[in-house]
Amino acid sequence: MTPDTQPATLEMARALGLTREEFEYVRRKLERVPTFAELGVFSAMYSEHCSYKSSRKALRRLPTKGKRVLQGPGENAGILDIGDGWGVAFKMESHNHPSYIEPFQGAATGVGGILRDIFTMGARPIAAMDALCFGMPEAPRTSAVTRGVVHGIGHYGNCFGVPTVAGQTLFHACFNGNPLVNAFTLGLLRTDRIFRGKAEGLGNTLVYVGAKTGRDGVHGATMASKEFSSDSELERPAVQVGDPFTEKLLLEATLEAMGQGLIVGIQDMGAAGLTSSSFEMAGRAGTGLEVDLDHIPTRESGMTAYELLLSESQERMLLVTTPDKVAPLQAVYEKWDLHAEPIGRVIEGTRVLMTFHGETVVDLPIDLVLSPPPAERPAVAPSDQRQRWFLDRNKMLQASLQAKFSSLTEALSFADPSPIVRQYDSMVGNRTEGSGLDDAAVLRLRDLGSRNVRLALSTDCNPRICWLSPREGGRRAVAEAALNVAVRGAVPIGVTDCLNFGSPENPEVMWQFEEAIEGISEACEALQIPVVSGNVSFYNDTDGKPIHPTPMVGMVGIIEDERPLPGSVLSSSELELGLVGPLEGGIGGSLLASLWFQRECGQPDETDLSVLGRALKFLQRLRTRKMVVALHDISDGGLVTAALEMALRSPIPGIGIEVRIPRECDVDQFLFGEAVPRILIAYEPVERTELEGLTGQAGIGFAVIGQSNESGEFRITQGGAAALKAELGPLRSRWENRWRGLFE
Amino acid sequence: MKAAVITFPGSNCDDDNVHALARTGFEVDRLWHRDTPGLGSYALIVLPGGFSFGDTLRCGAIAALSPIVGAVKEYAAAGGLVAGICNGFQILCETGLLPGALARNESLNFVCQDVHLKVESAGSPWTRGIASGTVLTIPIAHGEGRYVVDEATHEKMARGGQILFTYCDARGAASPGSNPNGSMWNVAGVCNETGNVFGMMPHPERATDLRSRDGAKLWRAALEAARAHKGPLTGPEKDGIR
Numbered sequence: 014m015t016p017d018t019q020p021a022t023l024e025m026a027r028a029l030g031l032t033r034e035e036f037e038y039v040r041r042k043l044e045r046v047p048t049f050a051e052l053g054v055f056s057a058m059y060s061e062h063c064s065y066k067s068s069r070k071a072l073r074r075l076p077t078k079g080k081r082v083l084q085g086p087g088e089n090a091g092i093l094d095i096g097d098g099w100g101v102a103f104k105m106e107s108h109n110h111p112s113y114i115e116p117f118q119g120a121a122t123g124v125g126g127i128l129r130d131i132f133t134m135g136a137r138p139i140a141a142m143d144a145l146c147f148g149m150p151e152a153p154r155t156s157a158v159t160r161g162v163v164h165g166i167g168h169y170g171n172c173f174g175v176p177t178v179a180g181q182t183l184f185h186a187c188f189n190g191n192p193l194v195n196a197f198t199l200g201l202l203r204t205d206r207i208f209r210g211k212a213e214g215l216g217n218t219l220v221y222v223g224a225k226t227g228r229d230g231v232h233g234a235t236m237a238s239k240e241f242s243s244d245s246e247l248e249r250p251a252v253q254v255g256d257p258f259t260e261k262l263l264l265e266a267t268l269e270a271m272g273q274g275l276i277v278g279i280q281d282m283g284a285a286g287l288t289s290s291s292f293e294m295a296g297r298a299g300t301g302l303e304v305d306l307d308h309i310p311t312r313e314s315g316m317t318a319y320e321l322l323l324s325e326s327q328e329r330m331l332l333v334t335t336p337d338k339v340a341p342l343q344a345v346y347e348k349w350d351l352h353a354e355p356i357g358r359v360i361e362g363t364r365v366l367m368t369f370h371g372e373t374v375v376d377l378p379i380d381l382v383l384s385p386p387p388a389e390r391p392a393v394a395p396s397d398q399r400q401r402w403f404l405d406r407n408k409m410l411q412a413s414l415q416a417k418f419s420s421l422t423e424a425l426s427f428a429d430p431s432p433i434v435r436q437y438d439s440m441v442g443n444r445t446e447g448s449g450l451d452d453a454a455v456l457r458l459r460d461l462g463s464r465n466v467r468l469a470l471s472t473d474c475n476p477r478i479c480w481l482s483p484r485e486g487g488r489r490a491v492a493e494a495a496l497n498v499a500v501r502g503a504v505p506i507g508v509t510d511c512l513n514f515g516s517p518e519n520p521e522v523m524w525q526f527e528e529a530i531e532g533i534s535e536a537c538e539a540l541q542i543p544v545v546s547g548n549v550s551f552y553n554d555t556d557g558k559p560i561h562p563t564p565m566v567g568m569v570g571i572i573e574d575e576r577p578l579p580g581s582v583l584s585s586s587e588l589e590l591g592l593v594g595p596l597e598g599g600i601g602g603s604l605l606a607s608l609w610f611q612r613e614c615g616q617p618d619e620t621d622l623s624v625l626g627r628a629l630k631f632l633q634r635l636r637t638r639k640m641v642v643a644l645h646d647i648s649d650g651g652l653v654t655a656a657l658e659m660a661l662r663s664p665i666p667g668i669g670i671e672v673r674i675p676r677e678c679d680v681d682q683f684l685f686g687e688a689v690p691r692i693l694i695a696y697e698p699v700e701r702t703e704l705e706g707l708t709g710q711a712g713i714g715f716a717v718i719g720q721s722n723e724s725g726e727f728r729i730t731q732g733g734a735a736a737l738k739a740e741l742g743p744l745r746s747r748w749e750n751r752w753r754g755l756f757e
Numbered sequence: 758m759k760a761a762v763i764t765f766p767g768s769n770c771d772d773d774n775v776h777a778l779a780r781t782g783f784e785v786d787r788l789w790h791r792d793t794p795g796l797g798s799y800a801l802i803v804l805p806g807g808f809s810f811g812d813t814l815r816c817g818a819i820a821a822l823s824p825i826v827g828a829v830k831e832y833a834a835a836g837g838l839v840a841g842i843c844n845g846f847q848i849l850c851e852t853g854l855l856p857g858a859l860a861r862n863e864s865l866n867f868v869c870q871d872v873h874l875k876v877e878s879a880g881s882p883w884t885r886g887i888a889s890g891t892v893l894t895i896p897i898a899h900g901e902g903r904y905v906v907d908e909a910t911h912e913k914m915a916r917g918g919q920i921l922f923t924y925c926d927a928r929g930a931a932s933p934g935s936n937p938n939g940s941m942w943n944v945a946g947v948c949n950e951t952g953n954v955f956g957m958m959p960h961p962e963r964a965t966d967l968r969s970r971d972g973a974k975l976w977r978a979a980l981e982a983a984r985a986h987k988g989p990l991t992g993p994e995k996d997g998i999r
Contacts, residue, residue, distance in 0.1 A: 174769025258811025443773040
């Protein structure tokens with residue numbers, strides 16, 4: 014008997030993260046005690062990370078159908094049809110826990126993992142985004158995490174050659190011990206050449222390609238499925254090490270092999286490595302597999318079957334091909350200096366058999382491995398949920414406009430993201446249009462020949478709103494992401510989500526999770542945008558305290574006309590400023606309220622999804638007019654922040670901006686309120702009548718609220734009198750330098 | 758006119774160069790680093806940007822030993838036009854075809870942004886038709902682009918018109934703030950003594966359609982230079998392109 018074949022015990026099972034019930038369930042179903050190697054398989058595949066055992070039921074609520082959908086959730090990535098035989102594959106994934114323990118490698122391998130998910134589908138990755146939530150700068154590890162994460166993402170994406178084109182970065186104390194690193198990738202493919210993770214064709218050969226297997230990352234999936242404690246740094250060996258150069262070779266070799274028709278099915282060896290890829294590929298195809306672990310290329314000697322099965326060494330893939338194509342397949346990988354090693358074959362039946370040193374170490378029914386007993390997770394609203402909505406408006410009304418303005422512009426969120434953006438190659442591939450700082454990134458797909466197709470990408474979530482009302486938070490993540498692509502001229506066509514929550518064993522977290530999914534679903538249904546892929550990250554707690562719910566949304570929009578993109582900054586000092594949407598937004602849940610009271614408070618406005626739909630229609634109609642405009646979505650920090658951003662990013666020297674408070678308005682709600690949809694628009698004054706007409710037809714509010722000028726100042730006026738004046742010069746230098754120390 | 762773009766393992770701007778050259782009017786072939794074809798039929802060879810061999814050892818150090826680089830050296834010695842962009846520039850410095858070296862950016866960070874470049878020398882095959890002093894806008898994207906060279910060599914290069922581009926501000930002045938990586942004397946692009954081998958850190962292939970179009974000017978200049986040279990090289994020649 015070897016360590017791999019020794020009978021597993023309950024103690025071992027619990028040490029590996031299985032519950033007593035799960036261990037008993039396995040023993041009963043198997044009618045025997047699993048071997049230690051088999052126990053490794055169950056511990057990984059029954060982990061929350063691989064099995065979705067707590068989330069599966071709630072996720073069924075998400076709308077996943079649509080006329081462009083070629084592949085919905087359940088595969089390595091979702092795919093949408095963009096016409097003429099082309100499709101886009103995209104997905105967003107989290108790499109939160111590893112990024113706290115070892116920020117550089119954690120974030121880098123997060124990017125590596127999502128890239129592989131995309132190119133295993135047959136798509137060449139052409140764009141990446143990153144959504145980052147950090148703790149406050151004064152927390153002990155924050156500065157190591159911010160710098161390490163951004164360097165890691167840049168290192169991997171830049172070297173691999175995928176442009177990182179957009180993202181979101183925010184800071185909150187709830188992320189002090191548990192930052193969020195969510196990575197999005199989109200790839201382009203031919204719709205007649207889509208590859209899936211299926212081990213099809215009896216007698217076909219199972220081939221291991223890519224880097225060799227080492228001991229790194231053994232148990233990564235298990236690590237991602239439990240709460241953090243303060244001594245999590247001791248888990249550093251469970252973080253994988255990434256090599257973007259090998260991944261680049263793997264990409265080119267794999268796409269070349271696919272192009273030559275040498276691949277039947279393929280899957281990334283991501284979380285739970287060889288274990289999840291082999292069982293899932295067989296499960297999807299309804300076949301069995303025979304694997305000889307002695308043929309796995311290793312980079313360390315003396316590895317056990319258990320380690321080979323659970324290693325999360327990066328840059329590896331499992332693929333299936335016909336026996337006659339093994340040699341040509343090996344030739345392609347050899348050209349790219351990579352190994353392609355036959356390690357088994359597709360067999361009849363419903364089991365996966367694995368041998369090692371001539372001994373059977375794993376002999377398991379696939380359905381048992383893939384379907385853990387569903388976890389019963391009660392959901393209960395937090396007892397203080399309604400108290401969170403209390404907001405002392407009187408206290409705010411007494412304060413001066415200047416004080417409120419200062420609290421916004423002195424906040425950490427008032428910052429130019431360039432210190433991050435500059436560290437990412439945002440242009441490789443030469444498809445990127447615009448600056449990387451706009452509401453959404455735009456990519457021109459020259460690949461489609463004469464047809465002019467552009468994509469707009471954005472990622473969005475507001476954890477503050479989600480904590481106050483997870484349903485509204487879910488709705489708003491979709492709404493804001495949709496508006497972000499729409500103000501760049503695109504029609505939103507698909508969503509991927511990355512749902513970051515605390516422990517599902519906490520009923521309050523489970524309630525947040527279900528509510529957020531409800532909100533996302535409502536918004537997606539109203540706007541008819543399908544959710545085609547996604548990822549759930551639970552157990553984002555530190556010492557028992559969950560993060561704010563953060564259902565991150567990645568939105569893809571399409572632009573099919575040839576007109577120039579709208580601007581996003583003030584391009585002249587003679588423009589009029591208009592507000593599209595309601596004049597006022599709620600203070601409840603606003604950035605101002607949380608800065609003012611030093612905690613999230615108030616009841617967020619409920620997004621009216623029919624108004625949102627009309628706003629999106631208006632933006633599409635606006636695009637058919639020959640009007641030179643700049644558009645900017647109003648979100649965090651309200652109209653004041655949006656107007657400031659349009660002025661601070663303007664290339665015009667000495668530009669100034671004036672915002673007039675309409676007579677009938679509540680000052681705070683007009684200037685700082687956050688409701689969706691509200692859009693700031695800058696245009697030539699002669700176009701005012703046409704805009705009034707267009708917004709009127711669309712049934713959405715419009716008001717002229719100011720103009721650009723040459724004053725070099727940000728001015729707010731009320732009834733003709735100055736209510737606030739601030740020089741843009743000093744504001745700009747504060748804004749530009751705010752994040753430099755954290756990231757550079 | 759035929760051009761070739763070489764792909765090394767880890768090159769990632771090869772596609773972008775193929776597209777940019779094709780738009781300029783070249784007929785473009787792709788070559789693999791292990792190929793050792795005759796290069797005589799090409800009017801231009803481009804070594805693209807990326808992370809050849811994962812930047813192992815030093816940027817460009819291993820690619821400089823690739824089989825095809827031997828052929829490129831012969832081609833260059835015969836007066837053929839060779840351009841290295843970003844990692845390609847690093848490779849050309851490693852091979853010794855260009856003077857100087859590229860060190861880690863002064864900030865120690867990777868930097869991707871548009872920069873202004875001042876044309877210092879208008880006579881080269883890469884700048885013909887662009888007046889000296891012209892300010893171009895072309896993006897950079899690199900972590901190791903700080904050009905380093907000894908003073909005597911720099912002086913000789915400057916005298917010989919080998920400094921083609923320097924980093925500058927929008928008005929063409931070499932202010933400290935306009936140097937994105939700490940390059941000595943703000944050097945962004947150089948050529949060899951005969952002018953036919955050229956390297957620059959900024960990416961002209963990314964400034965041909967979607968952003969500034971200034972990068973296209975360099976490829977057009979190279980196309981004109983190749984045409985003036987009356988077609989492809991047929992064998993070793995003594996006189997350089999100029």
